[in-house]
Amino acid sequence: MTTSNEEKFINKKISRRDMLKLTGIGMAGVAIGASGLGGVMKAMGYDVFEPVADSTTASNKVNFYGKHQSGIVTPVQTNIYFASLDVLVTSKKELQALFQQWTPLVVRLMNGEVMVDVSTNTRVPTGDTGEAEGLDASNLSITIGVGPSLFDKLGIQHLKPAELKDLPHFPKDQLQKEYTGGDLCIQACADDPQVAFHAVRNLVRAASGKVEIKWSQAGFNSFPASGGTPRNLFAFKDGTVNPAITDEKDLNEVVWVDKGWLKGGSYLIARKVQMHLETWDRTSLKDQEATFGRYRDSGAPFGKTKEFDDFDVEAKDDKGNYIMPDTSHVHLARKSGARILRRSYSYASGVMSNTGTHDAGLIFISFQKDPAQFTTIQNSLGRMDKMNEYITHRGSAVFACFPGVQKGSYLGEALFNAL
Amino acid sequence: MAGCGNTEEVKKEDKPATEQAEQATKEVDLSSELSAYQQFALEQMDQFLLDTEKFVNLFKAGDIEGAKAAYAPARMYFERSEPIAESFGDLDPRIDGRLADIQEEGKGEEEWSGYHKLEYALWEENTTKGYEAVADQLLADAKELHALVQTVEVTPDLMITGAVDLLNEVSTSKITGEEEIYSHTDLYDFKANIEGAEKIFEILRSKLEAKDSTLVATLDEKFKAVDDLLAQHTTADGGYISYEELTEENTKALAAAVNQLGEPLSQMGIILE
Numbered sequence: 011m012t013t014s015n016e017e018k019f020i021n022k023k024i025s026r027r028d029m030l031k032l033t034g035i036g037m038a039g040v041a042i043g044a045s046g047l048g049g050v051m052k053a054m055g056y057d058v059f060e061p062v063a064d065s066t067t068a069s070n071k072v073n074f075y076g077k078h079q080s081g082i083v084t085p086v087q088t089n090i091y092f093a094s095l096d097v098l099v100t101s102k103k104e105l106q107a108l109f110q111q112w113t114p115l116v117v118r119l120m121n122g123e124v125m126v127d128v129s130t131n132t133r134v135p136t137g138d139t140g141e142a143e144g145l146d147a148s149n150l151s152i153t154i155g156v157g158p159s160l161f162d163k164l165g166i167q168h169l170k171p172a173e174l175k176d177l178p179h180f181p182k183d184q185l186q187k188e189y190t191g192g193d194l195c196i197q198a199c200a201d202d203p204q205v206a207f208h209a210v211r212n213l214v215r216a217a218s219g220k221v222e223i224k225w226s227q228a229g230f231n232s233f234p235a236s237g238g239t240p241r242n243l244f245a246f247k248d249g250t251v252n253p254a255i256t257d258e259k260d261l262n263e264v265v266w267v268d269k270g271w272l273k274g275g276s277y278l279i280a281r282k283v284q285m286h287l288e289t290w291d292r293t294s295l296k297d298q299e300a301t302f303g304r305y306r307d308s309g310a311p312f313g314k315t316k317e318f319d320d321f322d323v324e325a326k327d328d329k330g331n332y333i334m335p336d337t338s339h340v341h342l343a344r345k346s347g348a349r350i351l352r353r354s355y356s357y358a359s360g361v362m363s364n365t366g367t368h369d370a371g372l373i374f375i376s377f378q379k380d381p382a383q384f385t386t387i388q389n390s391l392g393r394m395d396k397m398n399e400y401i402t403h404r405g406s407a408v409f410a411c412f413p414g415v416q417k418g419s420y421l422g423e424a425l426f427n428a429l
Numbered sequence: 430m431a432g433c434g435n436t437e438e439v440k441k442e443d444k445p446a447t448e449q450a451e452q453a454t455k456e457v458d459l460s461s462e463l464s465a466y467q468q469f470a471l472e473q474m475d476q477f478l479l480d481t482e483k484f485v486n487l488f489k490a491g492d493i494e495g496a497k498a499a500y501a502p503a504r505m506y507f508e509r510s511e512p513i514a515e516s517f518g519d520l521d522p523r524i525d526g527r528l529a530d531i532q533e534e535g536k537g538e539e540e541w542s543g544y545h546k547l548e549y550a551l552w553e554e555n556t557t558k559g560y561e562a563v564a565d566q567l568l569a570d571a572k573e574l575h576a577l578v579q580t581v582e583v584t585p586d587l588m589i590t591g592a593v594d595l596l597n598e599v600s601t602s603k604i605t606g607e608e609e610i611y612s613h614t615d616l617y618d619f620k621a622n623i624e625g626a627e628k629i630f631e632i633l634r635s636k637l638e639a640k641d642s643t644l645v646a647t648l649d650e651k652f653k654a655v656d657d658l659l660a661q662h663t664t665a666d667g668g669y670i671s672y673e674e675l676t677e678e679n680t681k682a683l684a685a686a687v688n689q690l691g692e693p694l695s696q697m698g699i700i701l702e
Contacts, residue, residue: 098689131698131699131701131702133585133586133589133698133699133701133702134695134696134697134698134699135695135696215692218688218689218692218693219647219651219689219692219693222685222688222689
């Protein structure tokens with residue numbers, strides 16, 4: 011993975027916009043999309059497990075092979091299509107076959123290749139649904155994980171890590187089953203919404219009869235031209251205290267699992283958090299800032315001037331009041347002592363049918379080596395968090411995302427070897 | 430990239446796809462399959478005319494309960510052979526049009542005719558009075574359809590596309606209860622559409638077997654899954670429960686089973702290769 015575009019750019023510590031420019035120039039814009047050269051699939055079944063290499067010529071490409079899956083410490087893209095799936099397969103063998111089938115397709119998608127149908131028979135549907143034709147790889151990353159229910163369904167509970175279990179109920183949770191749980195997840199992130207959707211659509215289609223989609227959510231992030239942390243729909247910067255994606259030591263402490271078949275993998279927590287925008291928008295700026303404990307404009311914590319300035323949650327002013335209110339989101343989160351890697355996206359999905367308000371919010375996604383890190387923070391927020399007034403958690407899921415894949419291997423091989 | 434430089438594939442792609450498909454079709458002899466399907470469709474249309482006549486007679490005699498009982502079973506012959514039945518422009522909407530379809534075309538309610546208008550009379554108005562002319566017209570249209578079907582030429586495309594279209598019918602209107610909004614007999618249509626697709630599969634089975642026996646096994650399994658789910662909703666008299674009695678879990682399970690059948694079913698065109 012040391013030669014991947016991803017890391018090269020990370021190490022240079024350049025802004026995302028520069029990165030996009032650079033990749034465009036450096037790669038001479040070789041179009042490989044619809045070339046039809048990648049056609050090793052059988053006409054219909056996609057059931058040939060043949061390794062496919064990461065393209066060295068594709069533009070805006072994130073590498074698939076490496077120590078870790080993509081989409082975790084990959085620089086955050088502008089779009090996500092997140093899908094939670096249920097499996098229909100009933101045996102370990104069929105499940106293994108599914109991941110073997112998916113692996114080369116994932117590489118091909120991340121290469122920006124169309125999943126070419128070698129058949130020229132126009133009397134059957136094409137092997138690729140086609141809407142990504144003419145688009146490049148768009149920094150597509152695909153992250154695949156398994157949920158706790160999968161192990162119960164297939165009778166392999168003995169391999170379910172103790173950490174992998176449904177999250178406990180948190181104060182003010184209003185979870186709806188249509189956005190909760192799942193046996194598998196596909197997190198597709200890209201700098202193009204259609205590329206991200208195309209990836210999920212085609213992986214699900216290729217696995218017809220083996221998986222069915224349970225719930226999904228599209229999301230977006232926008233990056234200021236000057237670089238920096240993106241803002242959520244409350245207009246506050248989201249992800250400021252993340253570990254740096256270049257700090258391997260820190261990532262080992264916060265993100266990567268270091269034992270068992272999941273070694274090199276990470277736990278993904280997805281929460282669909284509705285944000286009550288109408289309520290928020292009639293809240294004074296002062297109250298909005300007190301809700302976060304940060305200044306909206308700069309992102310700096312209360313009492314500081316810059317976004318990344320460190321702060322002491324216990325610090326008090328002359329009158330003995332906390333500088334950062336003890337009901338603020340940042341105060342409570344920091345006080346928990348736990349850390350996670352946030353990789354969230356905003357969503358706007360129309361109108362709530364029962365209230366007529368925006369159906370908008372955050373598809374919160376975090377990676378951690380143990381879901382307990384998230385639980386600790388969430389419990390610390392508890393009923394105290396001033397933010398509760400403006401948000402409702404509607405969906406929740408936890409997945410163990412496999413470690414990275416070496417060429418010749420396949421997604422989740424370590425799990426199947428442990429069986 | 431693995432798979433690079435497969436020159437055979439590259440050469441193949443140089444030709445326009447349609448040209449190749451045409452060449453391929455010429456090589457495949459489906460004449461016995463085509464005539465088997467034609468025979469099936471004609472039998473269905475014979476039965477459709479007979480049962481429509483029975484239904485219309487009951488309706489015109491003012492026998493509301495009798496007409497209600499005859500309604501859904503008669504329609505099944507039409508739904509089973511829909512790829513053929515709907516191939517005659519105006520006749521399909523005249524026989525099978527829903528009020529919503531008519532209005533969508535900018536036409537008024539007075540232009541609505543056929544089975545669904547009588548469905549409205551029976552279930553919504555609980556009467557046959559005032560609808561006699563509609564019943565007469567339905568029978569006349571059914572006779573016209575019956576006559577036209579005798580001349581239809583069954584093509585491989587009609588069969589293969591037809592099988593998928595039958596499933597699409599199920600996915601888009603039957604599973605949502607939008608076909609039979611007054612009688613809620615959608616599951617009869619559902620079953621008939623599936624049977625129509627299954628018939629095409631059965632006729633093509635040996636040709637498919639020669640090309641891809643795994644596909645045949647998959648289709649057997651997926652048809653069975655749909656049939657088993659439908660069987661859970663039968664009534665003592667061999668009919669189906671009202672669509673309104675289905676829970677959201679029921680319709681979701683049915684829809685998923687149909688989608689899982691549709692994906693492999695769409696591969697039947699491989700026999701034309």
